[in-house]
Amino acid sequence: MRLSSPCSLALSLLSLAQTGVNAAVTVYGQTPLGVTRSASGTEPTQTTLAAYNDTELIPPPLPTSVVREFKVDLQRDAASVPNLSIPHKTASFFGFSIEMSVINQVLGKNSSHLQVPFLNLISNLQERAGHVLIRLGGNTQEYAVMVDQLENGRAIAKEKASLTQTTLTPAVLYTVDLFYIAANISSLVNVNWFLGIPFNDTNWRLAIAEYGQAILGDRLVGLQAGNEPDLYERHGHRPAPYTPQDYNREFGELIQAMQANGNIPRTNDILIGPSLATGDWEPQMVWDTGFIDNYRDNLCVLTVEHYPNNNCHAQFGTGSFQDPQTNFPSYLTHNAGVQLVNPYLSSTALAQQYDKPFMMFETNTASCGGFPGISDSFGAALWALDYGFQMAYSNFSNALLHIGGQNVFYNPFTAPPTNETGFHEWTVGAIYYSVLVLAEALGKSNTSQVVDLTGAIGSEFTPAYGVYENSQLSKVALFNYVDDLEGTRGPSDLQVTLSVPGSGVPGSVKVKYLDAKSVSSKYNITWAGQTFGNKFEVDGRFKGDLNVVDIPCDTANNACIIPVKAPGFALVFFNTDDDITELGQATSTFTTSAHTKFLNTATIDPEVLATSNGHSGKDRARMGSTSKGSTNGVGRRMSGGKLGLSVLGGGVVMGVIFVATMM
Numbered sequence: 001m002r003l004s005s006p007c008s009l010a011l012s013l014l015s016l017a018q019t020g021v022n023a024a025v026t027v028y029g030q031t032p033l034g035v036t037r038s039a040s041g042t043e044p045t046q047t048t049l050a051a052y053n054d055t056e057l058i059p060p061p062l063p064t065s066v067v068r069e070f071k072v073d074l075q076r077d078a079a080s081v082p083n084l085s086i087p088h089k090t091a092s093f094f095g096f097s098i099e100m101s102v103i104n105q106v107l108g109k110n111s112s113h114l115q116v117p118f119l120n121l122i123s124n125l126q127e128r129a130g131h132v133l134i135r136l137g138g139n140t141q142e143y144a145v146m147v148d149q150l151e152n153g154r155a156i157a158k159e160k161a162s163l164t165q166t167t168l169t170p171a172v173l174y175t176v177d178l179f180y181i182a183a184n185i186s187s188l189v190n191v192n193w194f195l196g197i198p199f200n201d202t203n204w205r206l207a208i209a210e211y212g213q214a215i216l217g218d219r220l221v222g223l224q225a226g227n228e229p230d231l232y233e234r235h236g237h238r239p240a241p242y243t244p245q246d247y248n249r250e251f252g253e254l255i256q257a258m259q260a261n262g263n264i265p266r267t268n269d270i271l272i273g274p275s276l277a278t279g280d281w282e283p284q285m286v287w288d289t290g291f292i293d294n295y296r297d298n299l300c301v302l303t304v305e306h307y308p309n310n311n312c313h314a315q316f317g318t319g320s321f322q323d324p325q326t327n328f329p330s331y332l333t334h335n336a337g338v339q340l341v342n343p344y345l346s347s348t349a350l351a352q353q354y355d356k357p358f359m360m361f362e363t364n365t366a367s368c369g370g371f372p373g374i375s376d377s378f379g380a381a382l383w384a385l386d387y388g389f390q391m392a393y394s395n396f397s398n399a400l401l402h403i404g405g406q407n408v409f410y411n412p413f414t415a416p417p418t419n420e421t422g423f424h425e426w427t428v429g430a431i432y433y434s435v436l437v438l439a440e441a442l443g444k445s446n447t448s449q450v451v452d453l454t455g456a457i458g459s460e461f462t463p464a465y466g467v468y469e470n471s472q473l474s475k476v477a478l479f480n481y482v483d484d485l486e487g488t489r490g491p492s493d494l495q496v497t498l499s500v501p502g503s504g505v506p507g508s509v510k511v512k513y514l515d516a517k518s519v520s521s522k523y524n525i526t527w528a529g530q531t532f533g534n535k536f537e538v539d540g541r542f543k544g545d546l547n548v549v550d551i552p553c554d555t556a557n558n559a560c561i562i563p564v565k566a567p568g569f570a571l572v573f574f575n576t577d578d579d580i581t582e583l584g585q586a587t588s589t590f591t592t593s594a595h596t597k598f599l600n601t602a603t604i605d606p607e608v609l610a611t612s613n614g615h616s617g618k619d620r621a622r623m624g625s626t627s628k629g630s631t632n633g634v635g636r637r638m639s640g641g642k643l644g645l646s647v648l649g650g651g652v653v654m655g656v657i658f659v660a661t662m663m
């Protein structure tokens, strides 16, 4: 049976992260824990960058027919369940795709200045799922250039020259420290990486492959070759015509160049393609070129990238205007995930024949930055969770949610603007909860198989999934997309009867709820009673008390009745021995008293926003700085000091040297 964890992951390294090491890493970017924030009124005006936008939409009207009470008959043994997915190996099903140009915002300025909230957010996933896959790349990887040094000790910058030009794609400049950022993160939390080889032309720049392999070793899972090649012609990245045959040929030329390069030891089982946006080509068009047969030994994972919609009109004036309010209902249905996955079903089957994992390498609510009011709403959390389960059911091995930085609406997590790090913490987007819940639902037994039970229920607004571990029923996931405005629009809470014919139900089940007031809510989202906090309040650790609900079952009538709020999501644990049931905050936690205070500016990077899907690259215009003042960062040196980076509960303490931070 197919391994569904990509390639040759070095899981021996896992022990490094789990046992704890004395790490000399300086961490920054967070308001000191326990520091009282300034009283409101003295705080400067809040930013209106997309990632912190407060737009709340109106929940869709009640669907005309929602069956509130229904019964789901479950099979205890996997052998009796048709269409069960492949087993999902240990790795959080959702990982992250971080746009190369915003790495410094998310991971840290350089290898000695890592972002602590990021480490905590990963730690929470690691404890649930074993390890986390992160891709550094996106549109901006294509023009990336390695340089010896950048000013102020930075690992990443955008090429200054192109900032003044309006139509050129800015080149991302990076130093060798980019790889040390990744390596240092992997020494603290269990992250494995994907990088991308620039593919903007065929004068191959292979530094990413050379240094990536040398510095990351087996922590480097794969190297992407070509990002959305089906859009190269449309975006003017290749002269027309550019066909699947051309991509197939160039992929081969790249392999030859890598094999001829003495600094690239691994050329087998490491390349990633074809990463179609599924915009101008269908996957079958690439398979028809013999792509998989040709490069079977070199390929590590087969990939696609896709977004269900785009907000390019609002961002760039291209395509047709998409009204967020009008589009909101299209996310609040099981059909959304089913439609996203359908074009790939024959490809996931083909991937199994070739024994290759199949990944959704980049996705999110909408390309060109997502939609205000949708992308960071509780509704999006339900959408992403359903979509994730649907991909898992459909034999995708993993999916990466894209992070585009402060100028997009859809980030799973976002650092405060650099000019506000002195008094603001991070912001967690609603879809981070989806990542966490799915990681918990699939767990780390390496055996989780998923089945979509919605067909038997018959409503697109109340999907359900079963999870089997070690071939036994382990969990049931129940969704309710309906928003009854806290009962004011009629009772829409569900009463779902779970029954296990033949074997009977246990005496009780444990239930964890993902909860918020409304599908439009951005605030007070909780998982099993705990929250990461609202906008600018997040240090990456859960707050509040864990609330796992014990629901007694009626064994005489073979029924466990599970209420699910409107809107809401319930994860029902049949295997209550599972440690994960009582897991709230991960035991490994990073804290620091370091924080930065300096002025900087955010610049909208069209390449970050404009991923595929109906967007014409020709019409892109740089939007320049969003700040009212200078476009130059003004730094102020902080005094140094000794910090404690502690691992709570694990008894491990990491010593941290604090070095002045200036960007």
Ligand SMILES: *[C@@H]1O[C@H](CO)[C@@H](O)[C@H](O)[C@H]1NC(C)=O
Pocket (backbone or CB within 6 Å): 047, 048, 049, 052, 053, 054, 055, 372
């Ligand atoms: C949120 O974004 C929308 C669309 O870009 C904009 O019209 C609105 O002013 C923004 N609101 C805030 C509070 O930033």
Ligand SMILES: *[C@@H]1O[C@H](CO)[C@@H](O)[C@H](O)[C@H]1NC(C)=O
Pocket (backbone or CB within 6 Å): 082, 083, 455
């Ligand atoms: C299994 O999947 C196939 C193909 O999607 C579908 O036609 C069939 O109805 C499914 N069977 C069940 C029992 O759900």
Ligand SMILES: *[C@@H]1O[C@H](CO)[C@@H](O)[C@H](O)[C@H]1NC(C)=O
Pocket (backbone or CB within 6 Å): 142, 143, 144, 145, 171, 200, 201
């Ligand atoms: C590809 O990107 C590199 C680095 O940014 C640049 O020097 C080169 O001119 C680009 N090639 C094309 C064909 O645009």
Ligand SMILES: *[C@@H]1O[C@H](CO)[C@@H](O)[C@H](O)[C@H]1NC(C)=O
Pocket (backbone or CB within 6 Å): 109, 110, 111, 112, 113, 152, 153, 154, 177, 659, 660, 661, 662
């Ligand atoms: C990171 O940046 C700081 C401050 O600019 C600098 O002192 C330090 O040397 C840099 N670290 C690396 C590894 O470049």
Ligand SMILES: *[C@@H]1O[C@H](CO)[C@@H](O)[C@H](O)[C@H]1NC(C)=O
Pocket (backbone or CB within 6 Å): 023, 024, 025, 111, 112, 177, 180, 181, 183, 184, 187
């Ligand atoms: C972090 O990176 C620096 C290089 O900048 C290296 O000297 C240091 O050993 C690394 N620390 C860890 C814990 O890997």
Ligand SMILES: *[C@@H]1O[C@H](CO)[C@@H](O)[C@H](O)[C@H]1NC(C)=O
Pocket (backbone or CB within 6 Å): 083, 084, 085, 086, 345, 348, 349, 352, 393, 394, 395
């Ligand atoms: C997933 O793969 C399994 C095993 O090959 C197969 O039985 C099942 O039908 C596939 N599911 C879908 C939705 O294609």
Ligand SMILES: *[C@@H]1O[C@H](CO)[C@@H](O)[C@H](O)[C@H]1NC(C)=O
Pocket (backbone or CB within 6 Å): 011, 089, 090, 444, 445, 446
């Ligand atoms: C799952 O697989 C990983 C990687 O092979 C391994 O480290 C881990 O021990 C496995 N877990 C179980 C429960 O077998």
Ligand SMILES: *[C@@H]1O[C@H](CO)[C@@H](O)[C@H](O)[C@H]1NC(C)=O
Pocket (backbone or CB within 6 Å): 517, 523, 524
């Ligand atoms: C979030 O919850 C807190 C505490 O229960 C409450 O005071 C606050 O009004 C809620 N915020 C929103 C936006 O609902």
Ligand SMILES: *[C@@H]1O[C@H](CO)[C@@H](O)[C@H](O)[C@H]1NC(C)=O
Pocket (backbone or CB within 6 Å): 044, 045, 046, 047, 048, 049, 417, 419, 420, 600, 601, 602, 626, 627, 628
């Ligand atoms: C920080 O920068 C943003 C965007 O440039 C701006 O809107 C905001 O007002 C600034 N905040 C402060 C405290 O200067």
